[in-house]
Amino acid sequence: MPDTATFIRHLREIYPDERLLVDAAATAAYESDALTAFAVAPRAVVVPESADEVVATVRLCHEHEVPFVARGSGTSLSGGSLPIAEGIVIALNRLNRVLRLDTDQAIAVVVPGTINLGVTRQASAHGLYYAPDPSSQQVCTIGGNVAFNSGGAHCLRYGMTANHVLGIKAVLADGQLVQLGGESLERTGPDWTGLFVGCEGLFGIALEITLRLLPVAETFHTVMAGYDDLEKAGDAVARVLGSGLLPGAIEIMDALALEAATAAVATNFPNGAAAVMIVELEGPRDLVEADSAKLDALIQASGAFGVTVATTPQERAAMWKGRKSAFSAVGRLSPDFIVQDGVVPRSRLGYALRRIGEMASEAHLRVANVFHAGDGNLHPLILYNGRVAGELQRAERLAGGILELCIELGGSITGEHGVGMEKREFLGQMFSPADIDAFQRIRAALDPHRVANRGKMFPGREAPALAQRGLHPLEAQGLISRE
Amino acid sequence: MTSLRPTSIDEVQAAVQMAGRLLPHGARTKPALTAVADEVQWLDMRGLTGVVEYAPEEFTFTALAGTPLRDIDAMLAQRGQYLPFDPPLVREGATLGGTVAAGLSGSGQKRFGGVRDFAIGVRLVDGTGQLIRGGGKVVKNAAGFDLPKLMVGSQGRLGAIVELTFKVFPLPEAWRTVRINCRNLHDALAVMAALNRQPLELDALDLHPPATLVARVAGNAASIDAHARRVAAIADRPCEMPSVDDADGWWQAQRSLKWLPPSHRLIKLATTPRQVPVIEASLSSPDSPRCYAVAGNVLWLAWPETEPWPGVREVGVGLTLLGSSHPGDAAPPPDPAAVFAQRIKHALDPQQRFPDLRPTHAP
Numbered sequence: 001m002p003d004t005a006t007f008i009r010h011l012r013e014i015y016p017d018e019r020l021l022v023d024a025a026a027t028a029a030y031e032s033d034a035l036t037a038f039a040v041a042p043r044a045v046v047v048p049e050s051a052d053e054v055v056a057t058v059r060l061c062h063e064h065e066v067p068f069v070a071r072g073s074g075t076s077l078s079g080g081s082l083p084i085a086e087g088i089v090i091a092l093n094r095l096n097r098v099l100r101l102d103t104d105q106a107i108a109v110v111v112p113g114t115i116n117l118g119v120t121r122q123a124s125a126h127g128l129y130y131a132p133d134p135s136s137q138q139v140c141t142i143g144g145n146v147a148f149n150s151g152g153a154h155c156l157r158y159g160m161t162a163n164h165v166l167g168i169k170a171v172l173a174d175g176q177l178v179q180l181g182g183e184s185l186e187r188t189g190p191d192w193t194g195l196f197v198g199c200e201g202l203f204g205i206a207l208e209i210t211l212r213l214l215p216v217a218e219t220f221h222t223v224m225a226g227y228d229d230l231e232k233a234g235d236a237v238a239r240v241l242g243s244g245l246l247p248g249a250i251e252i253m254d255a256l257a258l259e260a261a262t263a264a265v266a267t268n269f270p271n272g273a274a275a276v277m278i279v280e281l282e283g284p285r286d287l288v289e290a291d292s293a294k295l296d297a298l299i300q301a302s303g304a305f306g307v308t309v310a311t312t313p314q315e316r317a318a319m320w321k322g323r324k325s326a327f328s329a330v331g332r333l334s335p336d337f338i339v340q341d342g343v344v345p346r347s348r349l350g351y352a353l354r355r356i357g358e359m360a361s362e363a364h365l366r367v368a369n370v371f372h373a374g375d376g377n378l379h380p381l382i383l384y385n386g387r388v389a390g391e392l393q394r395a396e397r398l399a400g401g402i403l404e405l406c407i408e409l410g411g412s413i414t415g416e417h418g419v420g421m422e423k424r425e426f427l428g429q430m431f432s433p434a435d436i437d438a439f440q441r442i443r444a445a446l447d448p449h450r451v452a453n454r455g456k457m458f459p460g461r462e463a464p465a466l467a468q469r470g471l472h473p474l475e476a477q478g479l480i481s482r483e
Numbered sequence: 484m485t486s487l488r489p490t491s492i493d494e495v496q497a498a499v500q501m502a503g504r505l506l507p508h509g510a511r512t513k514p515a516l517t518a519v520a521d522e523v524q525w526l527d528m529r530g531l532t533g534v535v536e537y538a539p540e541e542f543t544f545t546a547l548a549g550t551p552l553r554d555i556d557a558m559l560a561q562r563g564q565y566l567p568f569d570p571p572l573v574r575e576g577a578t579l580g581g582t583v584a585a586g587l588s589g590s591g592q593k594r595f596g597g598v599r600d601f602a603i604g605v606r607l608v609d610g611t612g613q614l615i616r617g618g619g620k621v622v623k624n625a626a627g628f629d630l631p632k633l634m635v636g637s638q639g640r641l642g643a644i645v646e647l648t649f650k651v652f653p654l655p656e657a658w659r660t661v662r663i664n665c666r667n668l669h670d671a672l673a674v675m676a677a678l679n680r681q682p683l684e685l686d687a688l689d690l691h692p693p694a695t696l697v698a699r700v701a702g703n704a705a706s707i708d709a710h711a712r713r714v715a716a717i718a719d720r721p722c723e724m725p726s727v728d729d730a731d732g733w734w735q736a737q738r739s740l741k742w743l744p745p746s747h748r749l750i751k752l753a754t755t756p757r758q759v760p761v762i763e764a765s766l767s768s769p770d771s772p773r774c775y776a777v778a779g780n781v782l783w784l785a786w787p788e789t790e791p792w793p794g795v796r797e798v799g800v801g802l803t804l805l806g807s808s809h810p811g812d813a814a815p816p817p818d819p820a821a822v823f824a825q826r827i828k829h830a831l832d833p834q835q836r837f838p839d840l841r842p843t844h845a846p
Contacts (some may be wrong), residue, residue: 037837104676105756127680149625156622162629163600172823179819185780186753187586187636188802189840191599192820194632195827211630215682238540244563244653283684286709287702343621347540373625376541412624418629419626429614430626438615438831439628445830446823 042083059175072141078420098435112143149198151416173447201453226270250374264329270306336381377415490714509581548580586636610832748806
């Protein structure tokens with residue numbers, strides 16, 4: 001590995017000064033992502049404006065064995081775009097363009113720095129949209145979504161990012177260019193595209209991504225229901241899913257999350273609810289009408305109170321705003337908090353929530369729960385005060401305990417945030433040494449020098465302490481939330 | 484060629500660790516996929532059958548790879564669930580592992596996606612003899628590399644799939660089929676595009692050239708007829724709505740590939756709607772039965788055994804499922820994923836215990 005000055009000289013052959021950041025002041029903005037507890041100053045940050053520059057940079061890194069981290073908007077909640085001290089950051093924000101919007105074939109070809117919601121904004125004029133909707137969709141990039149197989153509130157019916165990516169042109173970590181998949185919804189050999197999505201940046205950088213678009217649903221039926229008990233809400237989810245209905249989303253918030261959201265924005269949650277469930281049906285009008293009657297009857301029989309049905313798009317938006325503001329609102333209740341992302345079989349949701357409550361009391365900490373109930377995807381928020389001696393350590397232990405609970409129940413250590421930096425010590429609890437060895441062999445075949453996002457996903461050196469102090473700046477602005 | 488029939492995962496591992504080349508197979512309902520030139524030892528996976536776990540409330544099941552899909556279908560139907568991607572050759576005995584390895588989905592992949600979108604967990608024995616797992620048993624999961632998707636279409640060339648976990652969906656109450664008689668190919672493509680742009684959630688939309696579209700809708704019994712009529716109204720062409728029994732029979736024949744004439748190969752090609760007129764214009768045997776399923780994304784082509792391959796360069800080499808062998812494009816178009824493919828193959832099967840990957844190239 002060359003010394004920093006030598007390597008930067010090489011980079012200067014690719015980048016003009018204004019797009020090669022080396023001063024501590026200039027690189028400071030790239031030292032962290034949305035897992036703000038970690039901060040690492042990279043050797044340099046480069047800001048490519050073309051795929052050729054990205055490829056040249058990757059080849060240089062490979063040749064000199066200098067690690068690189070590709071970064072979109074830096075909204076990773078697992079520390080997925082945390083820099084490496086001996087490496088560089090490749091900031092892809094300026095590669096932000098829908099190259100092609102093919103409305104006849106319902107596809108969009110984009111470059112990696114394209115904003116998730118930007119795809120939908122362009123497609124919506126043609127009645128189409130891009131389905132995966134992580135809560136940071138106003139700022140997060142498609143390249144980051146591809147790397148981490150991002151989810152959102154609508155995975156139950158429509159799946160995750162991997163289910164909507166048809167093709168990827170990528171530069172592998174050693175500079176090799178490949179085209180995986182294409183524009184067809186079908187393929188005739190192994191699903192290379194499917195393997196690339198969710199690689200957490202370890203295979204290389206996606207340069208062009210072909211996305212499948214869907215027609216915007218004709219109608220929505222969004223219902224909010226209050227429960228005097230969290231488990232009753234969990235039972236209601238089971239009833240809905242057992243009824244043969246396939247909602248677009250089923251969400252639950254517990255009392256503490258409701259309290260936080262109500263303190264932050266004007267909400268219309270039912271008074272005195274210990275839990276609120278939001279269920280949304282979507283589809284063609286005629287089909288949704290009949291399903292709606294069935295859903296409403298189910299909810300009425302589930303012990304709900306304060307049941308509200310959104311009758312206008314504005315009312316629907318208000319319900320979702322209350323839901324989506326919950327995370328950032330928790331910042332009002334506590335100076336610090338850790339957000340967790342785990343999955344349990346949804347029939348074990350009630351048990352998992354009870355256990356989390358017990359574990360929280362034992363740790364003398366409060367936990368707010370907001371989750372994608374239809375998927376069993378939990379997002380417990382562990383509230384603590386970093387200035388109180390020992391609280392951070394108790395919160396970290398509790399966060400780890402929750403992941404262990406997810407594994408014990410047959411679930412997953414991450415539903416949508418990825419392993420990244422945050423959860424790599426837990427990968428070995430979910431996968432066997434043989435599984436991880438196979439992952440490592442695949443990675444080594446694509447990145448012999450381990451330059452691409454080194455230090456992520458795989459257990460290794462002592463992980464830095466996990467802490468979450470206050471809100472991410474974008475979160476404070478209400479642009480993103482942690483789910 | 485000898486055949487091994489393991490009845491446990493341990494026996495699969497032992498087989499792979501023995502010397503020699505192996506090719507796993509299921510019920511061989513797609514015999515062309517296992518027609519290889521080199522000497523191999525068959526690994527008959529039908530000794531690994533049975534459902535390991537079925538949790539209807541979770542919308543998931545886990546089964547050994549050799550389990551026949553018809554058993555899975557029956558099990559799911561009892562609890563009002565199904566695999567929405569309409570896998571072909573179920574009645575003919577297709578196995579779960581074989582369907583994943585072949586990467587086959589039917590017309591029903593139109594609405595919620597294909598076999599790749601429903602396979603959420605896998606255990607396989609790779610070329611080093613190791614038992615490895617990818618994915619999990621819950622419907623949402625972002626941990627580790629997505630080996631379940633990698634196995635879709637891998638054709639036994641990357642490892643022997645021993646167990647799979649699938650996501651399932653609730654079975655719709657009712658289905659209706661609308662046959663739309665368009666004026667010509669150009670007109671049919673226009674109607675297909677128009678229907679595809681509408682938020683109709685079509686369950687299937689197949690083009691039978693030159694000018695017939697077959698649309699299927701699924702949903703609650705109360706409104707399904709109205710929904711089917713709406714599809715017909717938007718198509719705005721002469722339509723027929725076969726009785727439920729007739730339609731079921733017709734779709735079943737499609738799934739069973741009953742339309743394939745004798746002495747024909749069956750080739751699957753990945754296409755785009757835009758390529759359909761190009762392909763139609765270039766087919767040297769224009770009477771060959773064929774269907775552009777999933778709104779022009781999958782071409783099922785019957786091709787006479789005696790005819791040379793038409794060599795439609797735009798659509799790559801295709802995947803021959805039935806018939807004697809691949810028609811043999813003398814110079815297949817270069818595969819832009821070839822480097823990636825070779826490296827993954829080497830990572831999982833460094834000793835070449837399984838045959839080489841076939842050339843594939845999709846648009």
